[in-house]
Amino acid sequence: xxxxxxxxxxxxxxxxxxxxxxxxxxxxxxxxxxxxxxxxxxxxxxxxxxxxxxxxxxxxxxxxxxxxxxxxxxxxxxxxxxxxxxxxxxxxxxxxxxxxxxxxxxxxxxxxxxxxxxxxxxxxxxxxxxxxxxxx
Numbered sequence: 001x002x003x004x005x006x007x008x009x010x011x012x013x014x015x016x017x018x019x020x021x022x023x024x025x026x027x028x029x030x031x032x033x034x035x036x037x038x039x040x041x042x043x044x045x046x047x048x049x050x051x052x053x054x055x056x057x058x059x060x061x062x063x064x065x066x067x068x069x070x071x072x073x074x075x076x077x078x079x080x081x082x083x084x085x086x087x088x089x090x091x092x093x094x095x096x097x098x099x100x101x102x103x104x105x106x107x108x109x110x111x112x113x114x115x116x117x118x119x120x121x122x123x124x125x126x127x128x129x130x131x132x133x134x135x136x
Contacts, residue, residue: 008075010063017062018055025050026059027077032109033100038069076107089116 004012007023015023029035029050041048041056048056064070085106092102099117103110 007077010072011075011077013062014059018051018058022051022055022059024077026074028107030074030104031076031107032103032112033074034071035074036069036071037063039064039066073109076109086116089113093117 004015004020004023007015011023011027014026026035026047029046035046037047037060038045039060041053041060043053045056047059050056051059060069063072085108088106089102089108092105093113097105099110099113102113106113
């Protein structure tokens with residue numbers, strides 16, 4: 001049994017090579033969207049900014065072919081309640097954010113953002129109408 005079997009496979013692989021904290025940082029930076037992993041990350045690349053150059057090199061060495069990068073859908077890590085996320089999705093959409101950017105901001109998949117915006121979730125209206133006990 002793998003040490004990080006509770007994580008989606010890509011995040012588990014990242015955790016194995018770079019640690020759990022790095023995997024969670026990757027999920028926070030790109031979770032729910034597609035991200036390009038380059039075979040040789042450099043300063044300024046999104047992965048270097050998320051985890052630092054040393055860990056970015058370790059991650060890309062494990063994930064990429066030596067000559068070619070790869071674009072992958074990055075799974076989401078631990079997240080907030082649906083109600084909070086759905087509210088924030090609608091707020092960001094009203095501010096003109098794109099679906100991929102909203103997905104990164106609220107740590108969910110861009111397809112989920114589309115379903116929420118289009119009202120394809122049965123409980124969205126109820127969740128948005130109900131106030132949260134911990135909202136101030």
